[in-house]
Amino acid sequence: MTLLQWRDDFRVGIDEVDHEHQELIGLINDLHAALGTERAGERVEEFLGEIFARISAHFALEEKVMQARRYDESAGHKADHERLLDDLRDLMDAQAEGSQLDDEAFSARLGAWFGRHFQTQDARLHRFLVR
Amino acid sequence: MQAIKRGLRAVFQRIEAAFEGAFGARLNPLTQLGTLGWYLFWIVTVSGIYVYFFFDTGVTQAWESLDRLSRDQWWLGGIMRSLHRYASDAMVVVIVLHATREFAMDRMRGNRWFPWVTGIPLLWFLYACGITGYWLVWDQLAQYVAVATTEWLDTIGIFAEPIARNFVASNRLSGRFFTLMAYIHIAVPLLMLLFMWVHIQRHAHARVNPPRALGVGTLLGLVALSLLHPAMSQAPADLDRVPFSLGFDWFYLGVYPLLEHMDGGTLWQLLVGGSLFMTLLPWMPPLRKAPPAAVDLANCNGCARCFADCPFGAIDMVQRTDGLKYEQQALVYDNLCMSCGICVGACPTATPFRRTGNLSAGIELPDRSIAGLRDQVASAGAALAGTERVMIFACAHDAGSRDLAAADTVVISLPCVGMLPPSFMDFVLSRHHADGVLISGCAGQDCFERLGDQWTEQRIANQRDPHLRDRVSRDRVAVCWQNPTRPGGLRESLKQFRSHLREGDTAPRRAGSSAWRSLPRGLPLPLKWAGQGVAYAALVACIGFLATRPAYSNLPEGQALLKLSFTHAGEPLKPCRHFTHEELGKMKFRDRSATSCERGRWPVYVELDLDGKALYRGEHQPAGLWDDGPSSVYRRFEIPAGRHRLDIRLRDDGSSSGFDYHDSREVTIAPGENFVVDFRGTGGGFLFGRAGRPVDAAAKP
Numbered sequence: 001m002t003l004l005q006w007r008d009d010f011r012v013g014i015d016e017v018d019h020e021h022q023e024l025i026g027l028i029n030d031l032h033a034a035l036g037t038e039r040a041g042e043r044v045e046e047f048l049g050e051i052f053a054r055i056s057a058h059f060a061l062e063e064k065v066m067q068a069r070r071y072d073e074s075a076g077h078k079a080d081h082e083r084l085l086d087d088l089r090d091l092m093d094a095q096a097e098g099s100q101l102d103d104e105a106f107s108a109r110l111g112a113w114f115g116r117h118f119q120t121q122d123a124r125l126h127r128f129l130v131r
Numbered sequence: 132m133q134a135i136k137r138g139l140r141a142v143f144q145r146i147e148a149a150f151e152g153a154f155g156a157r158l159n160p161l162t163q164l165g166t167l168g169w170y171l172f173w174i175v176t177v178s179g180i181y182v183y184f185f186f187d188t189g190v191t192q193a194w195e196s197l198d199r200l201s202r203d204q205w206w207l208g209g210i211m212r213s214l215h216r217y218a219s220d221a222m223v224v225v226i227v228l229h230a231t232r233e234f235a236m237d238r239m240r241g242n243r244w245f246p247w248v249t250g251i252p253l254l255w256f257l258y259a260c261g262i263t264g265y266w267l268v269w270d271q272l273a274q275y276v277a278v279a280t281t282e283w284l285d286t287i288g289i290f291a292e293p294i295a296r297n298f299v300a301s302n303r304l305s306g307r308f309f310t311l312m313a314y315i316h317i318a319v320p321l322l323m324l325l326f327m328w329v330h331i332q333r334h335a336h337a338r339v340n341p342p343r344a345l346g347v348g349t350l351l352g353l354v355a356l357s358l359l360h361p362a363m364s365q366a367p368a369d370l371d372r373v374p375f376s377l378g379f380d381w382f383y384l385g386v387y388p389l390l391e392h393m394d395g396g397t398l399w400q401l402l403v404g405g406s407l408f409m410t411l412l413p414w415m416p417p418l419r420k421a422p423p424a425a426v427d428l429a430n431c432n433g434c435a436r437c438f439a440d441c442p443f444g445a446i447d448m449v450q451r452t453d454g455l456k457y458e459q460q461a462l463v464y465d466n467l468c469m470s471c472g473i474c475v476g477a478c479p480t481a482t483p484f485r486r487t488g489n490l491s492a493g494i495e496l497p498d499r500s501i502a503g504l505r506d507q508v509a510s511a512g513a514a515l516a517g518t519e520r521v522m523i524f525a526c527a528h529d530a531g532s533r534d535l536a537a538a539d540t541v542v543i544s545l546p547c548v549g550m551l552p553p554s555f556m557d558f559v560l561s562r563h564h565a566d567g568v569l570i571s572g573c574a575g576q577d578c579f580e581r582l583g584d585q586w587t588e589q590r591i592a593n594q595r596d597p598h599l600r601d602r603v604s605r606d607r608v609a610v611c612w613q614n615p616t617r618p619g620g621l622r623e624s625l626k627q628f629r630s631h632l633r634e635g636d637t638a639p640r641r642a643g644s645s646a647w648r649s650l651p652r653g654l655p656l657p658l659k660w661a662g663q664g665v666a667y668a669a670l671v672a673c674i675g676f677l678a679t680r681p682a683y684s685n686l687p688e689g690q691a692l693l694k695l696s697f698t699h700a701g702e703p704l705k706p707c708r709h710f711t712h713e714e715l716g717k718m719k720f721r722d723r724s725a726t727s728c729e730r731g732r733w734p735v736y737v738e739l740d741l742d743g744k745a746l747y748r749g750e751h752q753p754a755g756l757w758d759d760g761p762s763s764v765y766r767r768f769e770i771p772a773g774r775h776r777l778d779i780r781l782r783d784d785g786s787s788s789g790f791d792y793h794d795s796r797e798v799t800i801a802p803g804e805n806f807v808v809d810f811r812g813t814g815g816g817f818l819f820g821r822a823g824r825p826v827d828a829a830a831k832p
Contacts, residue, residue: 015456015458016432016433016456016457016458018456019455019456019457020432020457045486046485046486048484049482049484049485049486050485050486052482052484052485053479053480053482053484053485054480056479056480056482056554056597057430057432057434057479057480057493058432059479060432060434060436060479060596060597061432061433061434061457063434063596064433064434064435064436082601085600086600086601086602089557089561089600089602092484093561096561096562
């Protein structure tokens with residue numbers, strides 16, 4: 001079962017951003033799949049670190065695009081990025097401290113964030129960029 | 132060479148530590164020499180433009196217009212004129228110190244050869260500006276500068292006729308000459324500005340403005356000097372007389388007295404040779420070149436953070452080459468890269484939390500991988516013991532943190548602290564590898580890699596991405612920018628940081644605030660201000676003094692100058708041949724010419740005796756590529772004033788004996804007189820003594 005499914009209306013209209021969104025969704029789905037397997041704890045920590053790095057890099061790229069195009073809502077958009085990264089870091093710390101990641105809770109959090117972020121922040125960025 | 136460099140460095144660092152006490156790190160003038168150079172350039176420009184409004188170009192008008200400006204308008208024009216002079220002198224001080232300091236700190240290696248090498252012509256331009264400026268005033272110092280400079284230029288041997296002959300007597304000088312000089316005096320600074328711009332091209336975020344307080348202090352100091360000791364002209368120039376004693380600007384004219392002791396050609400060789408030697412310094416051993424940063428495309432999405440942070444413009448964002456759907460990728464110009472690692476510290480993928488596969492950041496130093504750094508952090512952290520364990524990240528130029536290693540302290544070296552990605556600080560603290568992170572770099576505002584300290588501070592204070600996450604307590608992240616001559620200060624900082632860690636988060640610092648640092652243990656404020664006052668006063672006193680004193684005497688009392696100066700064309704090697712009618716008839720029509728002359732001329736041989744003793748014997752070759760130009764003579768002799776007998780003989784037809792012209796004269800030469808022996812071939816013969824009044828002064832009724 002996949003956690004997130006790429007949809008065409010997720011598109012921001014910038015190829016590299018859309019490309020990376022798809023990659024991230026793939027990475028999150030891999031993590032989601034790994035959660036159900038044996039040795040999950042070790043692998044989940046790896047995945048989380050990787051996702052954290054990828055998302056950091058992705059946000060860096062998206063923020064560069066916003067800055068280059070003088071996006072008027074970039075501060076709010078960036079704040080949303082920071083919220084997700086903080087969430088992720090909380091998860092990473094919890095995982096490192098030994099608490100088992102609650103599959104459902106994790107899925108819900110990431111899924112909710114991406115769904116909301118795509119539909120609000122990224123959709124608005126999309127409207128701004130194609131204007 | 133290395134010993135000189137080390138010695139100079141120690142001297143600079145000690146002085147800088149003292150200055151830091153009075154000015155604080157941010158305003159330390161010794162870390163602002165380059166920006167002060169720019170700032171002084173603008174002061175000189177603005178004051179120069181103002182003075183130029185009032186400047187008349189003419190043999191007597193030049194001096195008069197400036198003297199009037201200084202006297203009638205002392206409250207503005209006078210100040211502007213003084214600022215123009217003193218800021219120019221300050222520029223020499225600042226720029227020479229700047230070059231010396233960059234040399235001492237070894238900041239001309241690798242990519243940095245470029246600002247170093249482009250700085251050398253700037254020194255020449257600076258001197259050309261100063262010398263032409265003194266020339267324009269047309270006072271006695273200007274006269275000295277004009278004569279000495281042209282005599283010196285003549286030793287290069289590129290001028291057909293010695294240009295010093297323009298200044299041999301007052302009637303030879305024309306007002307147009309001042310127009311030319313003013314033109315040069317404006318053109319050279321423009322050229323200088325162009326080179327100043329080129330000079331900083333390879334530095335990203337180059338600083339060209341000093342901190343405001345430092346700029347204000349410098350300007351106030353120079354204005355005070357201008358009021359207390361206004362720059363004035365010396366007596367008007369009089370080419371018929373040689374001044375015995377001159378107020379001398381040692382900043383600009385310091386090399387001129389050397390001309391008394393060596394010939395001009397040797398001095399040129401010394402200066403040009405010295406410049407060439409300086410030019411080669413960046414490539415002198417010991418050459419150390421770490422491998423440049425390398426981009427790992429698998430981890431690069433073209434976010435451009437490394438590009439934004441590289442202090443040396445060594446990174447460019449270019450079209451993607453690997454077919455991935457990203458627009459850009461980072462590209463490192465190997466020859467520009469200084470291997471400081473600041474780009475690694477900016478890369479969002481350079482995070483130690485990653486474990487998947489081989490940890491590799493989007494940009495890496497081959498000699499210092501992120502994976503290796505993570506492993507070092509983990510193993511160093513495991514070895515730490517105690518309750519306030521501190522992990523120090525130190526650069527190669529810090530105040531000796533290596534000596535601080537202990538059971539509860541570990542030191543991890545980096546090329547520059549700017550290489551440390553903020554997520555490493557998060558990693559160290561959240562994974563309990565240590566209880567505190569201390570970042571120890573170069574002295575304040577003086578990062579060897581230019582921007583490492585600045586970026587580190589901004590990343591920690593959440594002012595620059597990648598930033599340190601808010602979750603990380605700034606009470607556990609400390610910075611220390613200690614002067615290398617003060618290892619005790621770093622030790623003290625560590626001690627205080629540790630006790631701060633022990634006391635716990637009694638007053639937690641706001642998220643996003645800057646890193647913890649020990650309180651500066653500087654002087655109390657009034658003492659600081661007094662210290663700054665003393666520093667400014669010392670600078671302007673030094674400038675005010677050396678701009679005119681000690682006086683320079685280029686002619687001992689009771690002496691006079693005898694100048695032998697003329698231009699005369701020798702006879703043609705063969706007389707011209709006049710063709711007969713028949714000969715012409717045999718020629719092709721287009722070749723027909725009544726006479727045929729060979730181009731060469733005989734050299735002019737001249738003998739001058741003073742009181743019956745030989746003073747000069749010389750043969751002067753004709754000028755021109757075909758040896759068909761006139762021969763020129765320009766010789767200067769220092770003789771005692773008084774009554775003398777002069778005998779002069781001249782031969783211009785290549786014969787081995789006998790003279791074509793001769794004259795002898797009893798003359799009385801006054802002390803300080805500039806006595807000229809000239810020669811006019813056609814209808815004049817030899818001319819003795821003062822030759823008359825200036826041309827354009829005579830033209831006026």
